[in-house]
Amino acid sequence: MKLSKSAESITTSPILIIAAEINKKIQQGEKVFNLTVGDFNSQIYPIPDRLTELTIDAYKQHETNYPGAFGIDQLRQAIIDLLKDYCDIDVAMSEVQVASGSRPLIYSFYKTIVDPGDKVIFPVPSWNNDYYTEMHSAEAVIVETSPETNFFPTAESLRPVIQDAVLLSLCSPQNPTGTILDKQQLIDICDLVVEENKRRSVDEKPLYVMFDQVYWLLTFGNSNFHHPLAVCPDIKPYAVFIDGISKSLAGTGVRVGWATGPASIMAPMRAFIAHIGAWAPKPEQIATGLFLAEKAPVNQFLTDFRAQLQGRLDGFYQGFMALKEKGYDVDAIAPQAAIYLSIRLNLKGKKTVDGKLLKTDEDVHQYLLNDVGIGVLPFSWFGADSHADWYRISVGTSTQVQVDEIMNLLELSLQKLN
Ligand SMILES: Cc1ncc(COP(=O)(O)O)c(C=O)c1O
Structure with missing residues (x-):
């Protein structure tokens, strides 16, 4: 049936689709670190x-x-x-x-x-x-x-x-x-x-x-x-x-x-x-x-909240710098603000253990999500096709302890590529 032109052209954000896909995986008992969402796990980060x-x-x-x-x-x-x-x-x-x-x-x-x-x-x-x-x-x-x-x-x-x-x-x-x-x-x-x-x-x-x-x-x-x-x-x-x-x-x-x-x-x-x-x-x-x-509780909340976010962001950033020093083709921009880190993963052209060739950032996203259990978002999903080896990670759902766990998992997954 015919709908309005607006209704026919509007699409759901792929970010929301991925978030739903990851939630389904988690509900089915899969262990997935969801670094894709611009949201908070409210059990980790409750409101004041x-x-x-x-x-x-x-x-x-x-x-x-x-x-x-x-x-x-x-x-x-x-x-x-x-x-x-x-x-x-x-x-x-x-x-x-x-x-x-x-x-x-x-x-x-x-x-x-x-x-x-x-x-x-x-x-x-x-x-x-x-x-x-x-x-x-x-x-x-x-x-x-x-x-x-x-x-x-x-x-x-x-x-x-x-x-x-x-x-x-x-x-x-x-x-x-x-x-x-x-x-x-x-x-x-x-x-x-x-x-x-x-x-x-x-x-x-x-x-x-x-x-x-x-x-x-x-x-x-x-x-x-x-x-x-x-x-x-x-x-x-x-x-x-x-x-x-x-x-x-x-x-x-x-x-x-x-x-x-x-x-x-x-x-x-x-x-x-x-x-x-x-x-x-x-x-x-x-x-x-x-x-x-x-005022006072606002300042107190912000001081604590920023410290927690910065701890996670710094942890990821240092993890990426350590990988870079070890010779992996990765990079990151030091944390400045918000709940995100810009990371670069140059994995295109690599092959997974089961022989899959990673040709696009979408392939890299799928590999990390389905084979490794880490969800990241390609910058191309934010319109930046020319920076398709950059990705967003969000710390809104991670604990500090998980940061090392995620970085170790990522390093293992990079080692397995050839
Ligand atoms: C830059 C930016 N603006 C606005 C929003 C939406 O905020 P709200 O939840 O208050 O509608 C978001 C949510 O991710 C955002 O990242």
């Missing part, structure tokens, strides 16, 4: 206890009716205070929009800016911009990146493609690479967008920028997050920032996200969110607002 308590309290107080279109005031004020405390930027209440996680905000921002046929620029590897572009019948303008720039675009690589685009979508700290945009690069890109908008006439749609910052509170070592408004205030009329508790408070299933940006953009986004009914649940909004306002 205090947030759980506050959520239960809100339910007990029967705070269960519609939450209001903006999101509750107390949560929006707590978000404003968080941004002031951590980034020293000023945001007004009318510039904050809450929704059920970050995705409805990304979708509604695209919906607010992008018409069919419009050009949307995003660097690859990139998380989900291909789907959002497709859902808006827009034209994807893909900018290739390289490990030398931590898989970020530079102002120079963007300059030739910005002239007739309406949206530049950036994510830092970045999924899938676990890297963070360098401060000067960020300034240069913001300056380029401001300059381009000065060139456009008032009748033209400006070039807007989406900064997806859902991992900004998860940075490690010397990697510092810089809020674009702090380093380039002139970007403000054109920029929308996506955020939420899914990653920073390990609350992927709690569904509280927010966007900040010009009130004139938040207003239509709010209308889209309201029509879809993608409000964050009211008890979760109340609890998140109260929790963020308490």
Whole structure:
């Protein structure tokens, strides 16, 4: 039966398909280390206890009716205070929009800016911009990146493609690479967008920028997050920032996200969110607002959480460096942020013990998953075909002890290839 054009073209993310395949294997009793998901094992990484308590309290107080279109005031004020405390930027209440996680905000921002046929620029590897572009019948303008720039675009690589685009979508700290945009690069890109908008006439749609910052509170070592408004205030009329508790408070299933940006953009986004009914649940909004306002438990949670994530990421990174020293053709980028590590596995052309030739990154993925029991995601699944020997690993489901176990298993599997 005939469906809409959108329904006929929409596809499920291969990442979700693999996640389901791995879960099935695990349920069937197979031992698989699932490094594929951008999610947490909540038994290993629970949300803060205090947030759980506050959520239960809100339910007990029967705070269960519609939450209001903006999101509750107390949560929006707590978000404003968080941004002031951590980034020293000023945001007004009318510039904050809450929704059920970050995705409805990304979708509604695209919906607010992008018409069919419009050009949307995003660097690859990139998380989900291909789907959002497709859902808006827009034209994807893909900018290739390289490990030398931590898989970020530079102002120079963007300059030739910005002239007739309406949206530049950036994510830092970045999924899938676990890297963070360098401060000067960020300034240069913001300056380029401001300059381009000065060139456009008032009748033209400006070039807007989406900064997806859902991992900004998860940075490690010397990697510092810089809020674009702090380093380039002139970007403000054109920029929308996506955020939420899914990653920073390990609350992927709690569904509280927010966007900040010009009130004139938040207003239509709010209308889209309201029509879809993608409000964050009211008890979760109340609890998140109260929790963020308490500040001390937030800092405590983040300190512990970052230490755990960094321990795993460092463990994997050192494991890869040790393999590299032993002469294996592998590499990795030192952990900077988020829950991901970019790893390089040059296994194409190798043969498995049962004679299978590994021709593509898909073959490598299948070999590691089915013959070794380790799930990793090729960068080509994030649109980066030209970096098909790079993969994302996520530490959201691993314990520290498992890191060594996984690296030993990987080394054995590399030894068996010829
Ligand atoms: C960069 C990025 N943005 C947004 C999201 C979605 O977040 P949420 O669960 O809040 O919808 C993810 C989830 O993986 C992500 O990696």
